[in-house]
Amino acid sequence: QVQLVESGGGLVQAGGSLRLSCAASGRTFSTYSMGWFRQAPGKTREFVAVISWSNWATYADSVKGRFTISRDNAKNMVYLQMNGLEAEDTAVYHCAGHPWLGGPDLVNIKKYTYWGQGTQVTVTS
Numbered sequence: 001q002v003q004l005v006e007s008g009g010g011l012v013q014a015g016g017s018l019r020l021s022c023a024a025s026g027r028t029f030s031t032y033s034m035g036w037f038r039q040a041p042g043k044t045r046e047f048v049a050v051i052s053w054s055n056w057a058t059y060a061d062s063v064k065g066r067f068t069i070s071r072d073n074a075k076n077m078v079y080l081q082m083n084g085l086e087a088e089d090t091a092v093y094h095c096a097g098h099p100w101l102g103g104p105d106l107v108n109i110k111k112y113t114y115w116g117q118g119t120q121v122t123v124t125s
Helices: 103-107
Strands: 004-007 010-013 018-024 032-039 046-051 057-059 067-072 077-082 091-099 119-124
Touching: 004 091, 018 032, 018 091, 018 119, 032 067, 032 077, 032 103, 046 067, 046 077, 046 103, 057 067, 077 091
Parallel strands: 010 119
Antiparallel strands: 004 018, 018 077, 032 046, 032 091, 046 057, 067 077, 091 119
């Protein structure tokens, strides 16, 4: 069983930056692919970024070049650095994990077993 706890959300002006953190419990964190997903009001949850257990990363087109995902296996942490924030980035951001996930499954929300409660990001224009 893995527990995920997000932090770092908040209120920021357009063009600003935030760094989200996700703390994971458990001793096998390094085997987990970790993703960030977001859900805006009235919309379905969508893929944002993922970093695989092998440290390969990919991003949604809407955030490419602005967001950076990283992980620290020694600390059981995954991060999402968000720069150049836009009003459209306003959402609840969730981290999610699944062991040994790879290939096209990395961007498939249905493949993730463990989810955090989420952290609110609000960008004002």
